[in-house]
Amino acid sequence: MQRCDKFKRLFGCYPFNIGCKRLLSFAIGKLFVHLLEFKSIIMKNSTTKKFILFVVFFITYVGFSQNTIQYNDEKGSPSATLDDLKWLAGNWKGISPYGVCQENWDEPSGKTMMFCFKMISDNKVTFYEFGQIIEKDKSIEMQIRHFSGDLKPWENDKPEIFKFIKKEGNRFYFDGITYEKIDTNTLNVYVYFEESKEEIKFSFTK
Numbered sequence: 001m002q003r004c005d006k007f008k009r010l011f012g013c014y015p016f017n018i019g020c021k022r023l024l025s026f027a028i029g030k031l032f033v034h035l036l037e038f039k040s041i042i043m044k045n046s047t048t049k050k051f052i053l054f055v056v057f058f059i060t061y062v063g064f065s066q067n068t069i070q071y072n073d074e075k076g077s078p079s080a081t082l083d084d085l086k087w088l089a090g091n092w093k094g095i096s097p098y099g100v101c102q103e104n105w106d107e108p109s110g111k112t113m114m115f116c117f118k119m120i121s122d123n124k125v126t127f128y129e130f131g132q133i134i135e136k137d138k139s140i141e142m143q144i145r146h147f148s149g150d151l152k153p154w155e156n157d158k159p160e161i162f163k164f165i166k167k168e169g170n171r172f173y174f175d176g177i178t179y180e181k182i183d184t185n186t187l188n189v190y191v192y193f194e195e196s197k198e199e200i201k202f203s204f205t206k
Contacts, residue, residue, distance in 0.1 A: 066199055067190035071163040071175035077139035080164055082108035085133060085140070085172060088179070089113070092187060094204035099126065101202060111135040125149040131159065140164045142174050 071077075088105040095101070099121035106114050117129035128151070131144035142162040146154035162174040172179045176192040185206040192199045 066192070067171075067180070067201075068176050068178050068192040068199055069165055069173055070192075071165055077137070077141070077164045078166055079138050080140045080167065082111070082113050082133065082135055082140065084167060085113060085179070087181060087184070088115075088187075090206050092204035092206055094187075094189075094202050096202045097200055101204075103204060127154075142177065 086108050089107045090105060092103045092105070093100070094103070096119070099119055101117065101119045103115060103117045111134060113133045115129075115131055115133075117131075119126045119128075126149055128147040128149070129144055130147065131142060133140050133142050141164060143159040144162070145159045148154070162177050165173040165175060167173070170181045172181075176194065178190040180188040180190070182188060187204040189202040189204065190199055191202065
């Protein structure tokens, strides 16, 4: 996603919360692997060995689990309409690793749902998003444009496009973005940054 480089410029680093977890998981996993080599010390019985292997598996699984998936051109997008996402309409306020944020969605109309988003850090707007989810080819598609705090556009001529992948339970998966409806007034949004291979979480309430 193009916004990854913008985050680096604005905040001095790439999104790091998931990256740190992965690094920690990797380090701990390597530590246990080295411990396994000292059989004379900790590998005196098979029960100990099984326990350590379980811990390694558990930590690795937790550290590398993700909440976003990537679009597959061969599979395409399943049937969907804006009615599936009309619960998004409203004023959402939330937090992220980079500051507080606000996202506003309107009701479906004209085969589109419009939204605007802003990120605030140190009491200053760092960037805006303006976008929409549209009905297209019997499915839905998200389109987003980004602007700096002084409304300078990030994209040159075309918006970023995020194809719809699937609905699974209370989650709606787009290409690299997942909307998770916790309840009527609580929402989580997970965003994947392709360049840094990171995923960050935005938590919102109405």
